[in-house]
């Protein structure tokens with residue numbers, strides 16, 4: 001009697017646990033049992049494994065096959081255990097040496113014809129394997145490039161189960177399966193099409209974008225259709241700092257669960273995700289059954305979540321974003337488990353100034369009734385929009401502004417953003433914050449960060465006459481610090497506060 005043993009990975013969200021896959025073939029009536037909290041798709045591995053084995057002339061139909069996945073208490077889902085179960089079963093059957101595959105982590109589905117097939121979540125699974133100290137994985141040919149994103153592991157592959165088993169059988173002593181053939185991996189670079197230099201005019205909006213990138217502030221753009229709000233929002237990622245290798249892996253691991261890993265390689269440009277306003281709450285924050293998948297919010301992790309036509313999203317959808325935006329993660333509770341997805345995003349909202357979209361400038365073109373305009377504005381208020389530090393008007397592009405020619409390139413702006421971010425990091429390090437947008441309002445209102453009355457005169461007055469709430473006051477202070485950082489100054493002065501106040505009250509007047 002032999003015990004076949006190898007490894008697979010149980011994924012829960014983007015975190016994974018390496019699972020031991022054991023197989024024992026007994027005496028008695030034929031059966032194929034899988035223990036250790038399998039879901040329906042995993043139980044059906046029995047059919048796929050038997051068919052694939054039969055295809056290579058090995059029968060698993062004569063005797064009882066018992067598969068055990070441990071630790072048993074972790075729920076296990078999906079088809080990614082197929083190959084590990086097949087290898088363990090064939091080892092138990094004496095087809096390959098049990099020792100050869102024992103410490104190898106297999107992450108692939110089996111077709112009935114014996115082919116190794118792609119599965120979602122290869123990247124988080126391989127990351128989990130490395131974290132647990134494993135150094136060798138087997139994935140489907142389609143998933144080799146994705147697995148290779150994780151350094152320090154040997155990645156092997158095979159077209160079919162027969163080929164894989166043949167390779168295992170050919171191993172002598174301490175030999176290991178050969179490394180998969182090299183695939184060209186070039187870093188993904190941003191498309192040449194997108195650059196801030198493409199945006200003509202829009203001086204105010206460009207400055208707001210720079211402030212947003214520098215201080216990590218959420219941003220709301222208000223303007224009529226066709227004014228270029230989407231074009232501006234898309235370019236925010238071109239002026240944000242590139243992701244570090246670890247951040248890029250973290251971001252890609254989430255997207256791997258929904259099959260969004262680019263062929264190229266490590267994507268170091270922050271992701272830009274723009275869900276449609278009809279998106280459901282699960283589509284936005286994650287959910288689903290039986291597999292819990294990340295929503296738009298987590299797919300935008302380490303990047304930008306853009307809500308165009310923000311007033312058209314349901315209130316429940318907008319509200320569902322609030323808590324994750326505060327905590328930087330989404331927690332989805334299920335009967336047996338809790339799934340956590342990372343969700344550190346910068347939010348950009350875009351909205352028309354009114355239902356007809358024409359209430360900009362003096363508002364002469366607007367055909368909406370005052371009640372309609374008020375109802376529309378009300379949809380864009382509340383706790384979510386309260387977290388948006390920067391609100392800016394985006395007027396239509398005029399012939400005069402087109403004459404201004406191209407603005408600065410993304411590269412030039414990104415350089416200032418980097419400088420401003422290092423100033424913030426140095427200033428707030430001892431408090432554990434990185435960006436001005438992380439700093440609680442009361443900190444900025446108290447010594448030693450409190451600004452002299454001379455600098456805050458305008459904003460103090462706005463608070464006194466009720467033009468600003470205390471929260472609005474705090475947002476102005478946060479943005480003022482970012483204005484100062486972009487100018488390379490120690491502390492905000494009167495002009496920085498004035499500029500920050502401009503970005504606050506203008507948006508409010510339009511709404």
Ligand SMILES: [Zn+2]
Nearest residue numbers: 354356366368
């Ligand atoms: Zn209108």
